[in-house]
Amino acid sequence: MSNEQTPEVxxxxxxxxxxxxxxxxxxxxxxVTRGFLYNTDHLSGENVPFEQDPDAPMQQWYxxxxxxxxxxxxxxxxxxxxxxxxxxxxxLVQDGQENYVEGLFKQFSDRDHDxxxxxxxxxxxxxLYTPARYLFHTLQMGSIYLGSIAPSASVAxxxxxxxxxxxxWVSRVAYRTAELRLQPTSGxxxxxxxxxxEKDPMWKGFRELMEKVLVTYDFSEGLVALQLVAKxxxxxxxxxxxxxxxxxxxxxxxxxxxxxxxVDSERHRRQTRELLDFVSQREGNQAWIDETRAKWLPLADxxxxxxxxxxxxxxxxxxxxxxxxxKKHVEAAYG
Amino acid sequence: xxxxxxSDWYDFTRDTNWTPKYVSEEELFPQQMCGMTDAMDDWNSxxxxxxxxxxxxxxxxxxxxxxxxxxxxxxERSKMWDNAPAPWRSVLIQHYGxxxxxxxxxxxxxxxxxxxxxxxxxRNMATFGCLDEMRHGxxxxxxxxxxxxxTRQADWGWKAYHTNEWASIASRHFFDxxxxxxxxxxxxxxxxxxxxxxxxxLQFLALAAEAGDAGDHTFASLxxxxxxxEARHAQIGGPLIRHMVxxxxxxxxxxxxxxxxxxxxxxxxxxxxxSMDYMAPVELRKHSFKEFMEEWIVGQFERQIIDVGLQKPWxxxxxxxxxxxxxxxxxxxxxxxxxxVWWDHAAGMGPAERDWxxxxxxxxxxKWGKVWDVIIRNVAAxxxxxxxxxxxxxxxxxxxxxxxxxxxxxxxxxxxxxxxxQDGRLYHFCSEQCRWVFEQEPARYQGHLDLNDRFxxxxxxxPTLEGALQYMGLAPGEIGDDAERYEWIKKFTRQEKxx
Amino acid sequence: MGVDVSTYDELxxxxxxxxxLTGGPVARAVVEAVEIDNPDKEILIDDKGAYIxxxxxxxxxxxxxxxxxxxxRDFEIQELExxxxxxxxxxxxxxxYVRFYFEKNV
Numbered sequence: 058m059s060n061e062q063t064p065e066v067x068x069x070x071x072x073x074x075x076x077x078x079x080x081x082x083x084x085x086x087x088x089v090t091r092g093f094l095y096n097t098d099h100l101s102g103e104n105v106p107f108e109q110d111p112d113a114p115m116q117q118w119y120x121x122x123x124x125x126x127x128x129x130x131x132x133x134x135x136x137x138x139x140x141x142x143x144x145x146x147x148x149l150v151q152d153g154q155e156n157y158v159e160g161l162f163k164q165f166s167d168r169d170h171d172x173x174x175x176x177x178x179x180x181x182x183x184x185l186y187t188p189a190r191y192l193f194h195t196l197q198m199g200s201i202y203l204g205s206i207a208p209s210a211s212v213a214x215x216x217x218x219x220x221x222x223x224x225x226w227v228s229r230v231a232y233r234t235a236e237l238r239l240q241p242t243s244g245x246x247x248x249x250x251x252x253x254x255e256k257d258p259m260w261k262g263f264r265e266l267m268e269k270v271l272v273t274y275d276f277s278e279g280l281v282a283l284q285l286v287a288k289x290x291x292x293x294x295x296x297x298x299x300x301x302x303x304x305x306x307x308x309x310x311x312x313x314x315x316x317x318x319x320v321d322s323e324r325h326r327r328q329t330r331e332l333l334d335f336v337s338q339r340e341g342n343q344a345w346i347d348e349t350r351a352k353w354l355p356l357a358d359x360x361x362x363x364x365x366x367x368x369x370x371x372x373x374x375x376x377x378x379x380x381x382x383x384k385k386h387v388e389a390a391y392g
Numbered sequence: 393x394x395x396x397x398x399s400d401w402y403d404f405t406r407d408t409n410w411t412p413k414y415v416s417e418e419e420l421f422p423q424q425m426c427g428m429t430d431a432m433d434d435w436n437s438x439x440x441x442x443x444x445x446x447x448x449x450x451x452x453x454x455x456x457x458x459x460x461x462x463x464x465x466x467x468e469r470s471k472m473w474d475n476a477p478a479p480w481r482s483v484l485i486q487h488y489g490x491x492x493x494x495x496x497x498x499x500x501x502x503x504x505x506x507x508x509x510x511x512x513x514x515r516n517m518a519t520f521g522c523l524d525e526m527r528h529g530x531x532x533x534x535x536x537x538x539x540x541x542x543t544r545q546a547d548w549g550w551k552a553y554h555t556n557e558w559a560s561i562a563s564r565h566f567f568d569x570x571x572x573x574x575x576x577x578x579x580x581x582x583x584x585x586x587x588x589x590x591x592x593x594l595q596f597l598a599l600a601a602e603a604g605d606a607g608d609h610t611f612a613s614l615x616x617x618x619x620x621x622e623a624r625h626a627q628i629g630g631p632l633i634r635h636m637v638x639x640x641x642x643x644x645x646x647x648x649x650x651x652x653x654x655x656x657x658x659x660x661x662x663x664x665x666x667s668m669d670y671m672a673p674v675e676l677r678k679h680s681f682k683e684f685m686e687e688w689i690v691g692q693f694e695r696q697i698i699d700v701g702l703q704k705p706w707x708x709x710x711x712x713x714x715x716x717x718x719x720x721x722x723x724x725x726x727x728x729x730x731x732x733v734w735w736d737h738a739a740g741m742g743p744a745e746r747d748w749x750x751x752x753x754x755x756x757x758x759k760w761g762k763v764w765d766v767i768i769r770n771v772a773a774x775x776x777x778x779x780x781x782x783x784x785x786x787x788x789x790x791x792x793x794x795x796x797x798x799x800x801x802x803x804x805x806x807x808x809x810x811x812x813x814q815d816g817r818l819y820h821f822c823s824e825q826c827r828w829v830f831e832q833e834p835a836r837y838q839g840h841l842d843l844n845d846r847f848x849x850x851x852x853x854x855p856t857l858e859g860a861l862q863y864m865g866l867a868p869g870e871i872g873d874d875a876e877r878y879e880w881i882k883k884f885t886r887q888e889k890x891x
Numbered sequence: 892m893g894v895d896v897s898t899y900d901e902l903x904x905x906x907x908x909x910x911x912l913t914g915g916p917v918a919r920a921v922v923e924a925v926e927i928d929n930p931d932k933e934i935l936i937d938d939k940g941a942y943i944x945x946x947x948x949x950x951x952x953x954x955x956x957x958x959x960x961x962x963x964r965d966f967e968i969q970e971l972e973x974x975x976x977x978x979x980x981x982x983x984x985x986x987x988y989v990r991f992y993f994e995k996n997v
Contacts, residue, residue, distance in 0.1 A: 067544045073549070101564075107568040107572060108568045110840050148453045148454040201506040202503065205500045220522070236396060251407070271415070399985070600942065613913065620973060622977075623978065691905060694902075695905060
């Protein structure tokens with residue numbers, strides 16, 4: 058090295074070297090999120106995510122479904138969760154939300170709320186509500202997969218948090234299922250949910266939709282199918298439309314519980330909207346998203362029609378116009 | 393009416409399996425990602441022994457974080473850093489480089505188990521596991537980041553996994569193999585059972601005990617808090633093994649366990665082993681790495697293996713010999729090749745240190761001591777550049793990617809190279825075990841190039857140590873040096889003068 | 892340094908079960924509670940500073956109520972996780988107690 062210049066001795070910095078050039082002081086979110094997914098670096102070879110044989114099966118899986126996915130961006134790490142959620146703050150937020158729900162449950166249980174529910178409503182809950190744990194669980198599986206196949210940590214984390222939120226929803230249905238069973242009028246509640254989920258025509262549409270979403274392993278298509286189509290459809294039916302009908306049938310608790318869970322949905326929609334804005338900066342992406350969404354929407358429409366039909370079964374309502382309203386809400390989920 | 397007990401409603405949260413109708417079972421759970429065979433069924437009966445609910449999860453985890461992130465804890469860590477002996481700072485720099493991004497990669501592993509396991513209880517526990525791993529990545533990165541203004545090497549808290557530094561390659565090779573590239577079944581055994589029920593106890597509890605003894609209580613409580621999450625989600629693998637044993641797949645479970653244990657041993661014997669026996673202040677160091685291995689791996693973990701219906705690994709005898717030797721052999725390699733790591737490795741030498749080593753490892757002086765005698769002589773003579781500085785890269789193993797250093801030091805240090813020819817290529821391994829791992833699934837490993845292969849393929853230019861350091865992402869200011877800038881040699885020269 | 896592997900076989904062949912807790916007031920309370928909840932057992936304590944290993948042979952029960960009594964405040968068994976860094980044996984978590992055990996006796 059005698060005739061070369063002595064290389065500069067690197068000095069300590071104020072933050073990670075990859076953040077040091079930015080003008081803004083890095084936030085906690087920046088420090089613990091950006092650049093955390095190392096296997097997108099392809100350090101051991103071109104287009105080789107993992108440190109092993111370049112053609113090993115998982116290399117091919119990621120090469121196909123992540124690296125080769127339709128939506129492109131030069132710097133996925135630049136995506137920022139608008140809530141800048143980190144693990145620490147996620148627990149703070151959700152512990153607060155869970156305390157609220159616990160409080161609700163206590164108040165209503167103290168007032169013997171469930172004893173006041175009609176036998177007819179109980180029968181409907183066994184069909185409309187308690188089987189929802191299966192549907193919410195498919196969202197849990199789908200959300201976590203999107204996290205695992207996401208192209209950066211900042212994108213992955215919003216789906217990891219969402220997956221945990223879906224477990225929250227499953228758990229709240231489970232709790233209510235057990236609580237409702239304590240009533241002498243509870244009928245089939247807690248007994249036949251799997252049969253209803255697998256056999257009842259009102260659930261078939263959602264089951265078809267979610268089974269097909271779950272086997273959509275490509276990141277981009279999975280993102281559109283789950284976030285833009287399936288999940289909003291589930292939320293508009295299972296949280297909002299059901300909440301409204303519950304209130305009408307004297308089940309204020311279910312209305313309030315679903316409102317509380319919808320707070321999670323609002324965060325997911327904020328984050329997804331931001332992600333859409335982020336990817337649509339690049340030419341071609343928006344058109345691909347619109348096209349893919351249009352491809353998936355009919356399945357969601359079918360699911361909504363069947364489910365809302367079941368929701369108002371036996372009530373004298375104009376189901377077609379309600380279905381149209383729900384569909385409109387789904388389409389408007391991202392503004 | 394009162395709040396329901398957990399057991400009143402918990403089963404509904406894990407009664408979520410259904411029969412797919414619009415897609416096939418194989419599409420929903422591809423064999424590559426799932427790994428569960430037809431012989432293993434009745435997944436609703438999978439019973440996670442360490443149960444947790446969402447409500448309790450966010451409450452307990454919030455509480456766990458409250459202490460670690462308090463302002464007081466931040467101040468204490470900063471003070472500790474300023475007052476810590478240089479070798480202990482190196483332990484921190486090494487830990488923060490080697491651990492946080494690997495923890496974050498474990499989110500992918502937990503996510504795969506959540507999505508691709510057929511057992512609903514496992515899917516739920518792995519959902520918490522995924523968040524746990526995010527916690528470990530973020531929390532340890534955040535605290536590692538506190539040191540960036542003190543030394544440029546602290547930047548490796550983020551940077552290490554983004555480089556081709558050899559220990560980074562070795563870490564990625566291990567974690568990618570155990571965590572991110574296997575089916576849900578293999579991940580549950582290799583990661584949650586072999587690694588998390590076994591080895592993480594060393595990195596997070598044994599090291600915490602050593603940190604506590606060294607006076608670094610905030611680091612001790614930070615890493616032991618990490619382990620409280622591991623203790624829970626590590627329980628994912630146990631009940632799965634029961635299903636495998638009942639389905640007649642004991643052999644498959646045993647093989648995955650043997651692979652996982654050996655691979656974890658090589659990496660953690662290297663990083664943690666050498667740190668524990670050489671880098672913590674000797675006057676405060678109570679237990680040797682071997683003693684911690686005996687406590688955690690032999691006494692606690694191996695006993696659990698037997699209880700779930702598996703056996704000690706086939707290389708048990710060799711391994712038990714290794715737990716008293718490997719860390720000493722690799723310590724010499726780590727110190728000699730100190731420019732190739734991102735921390736300032738400590739020699740850990742001095743009369744008191746040698747007495748401690750001889751006491752904990754009788755016969756140490758006759759073996760590794762003899763190698764150090766030569767090093768000490770050269771350092772004392774001021775011949776550091778000439779005689780105790782590497783000129784080339786170390787020879788690494790094609791499996792563990794760690795310098796080949798095992799063997800029998802002493803009069804003649806005969807380092808043995810275990811070879812294998814496969815499809816016209818000659819592979820070099822550090823041990824029979826690493827070669828055996830390769831042979832179990834050559835297609836998984838065979839096209840990978842280790843550091844020496846890359847050097848020979850001309851990927852490293854110029855083909856000199858300087859070129860290699862550049863390739864590894866190590867620049868002046870980051871390149872490892874002796875942790876005490878050779879001041880420790882005075883402990884020997886003073887002694888000679890007194891004598 | 893000849894290694895007698897049989898020594899290691901002896902180390903493996905134990906039936907000790909119990910929690911490994913990070914040190915502090917709760918760990919001390921658990922030690923006391925374990926003595927109360929497992930009256931016929933010899934309880935072994937190994938205090939390593941950063942963690943305390945609490946073990947006995949075969950089976951150990953830790954009850955929420957007993958810890959609450961010792962601490963003089965409400966203690967929910969889920970709180971134990973905050974301190975439970977590891978454990979020997981196997982675990983079973985229940986509504987108001989935790990059990991450590993082995994299935995096989997060696």
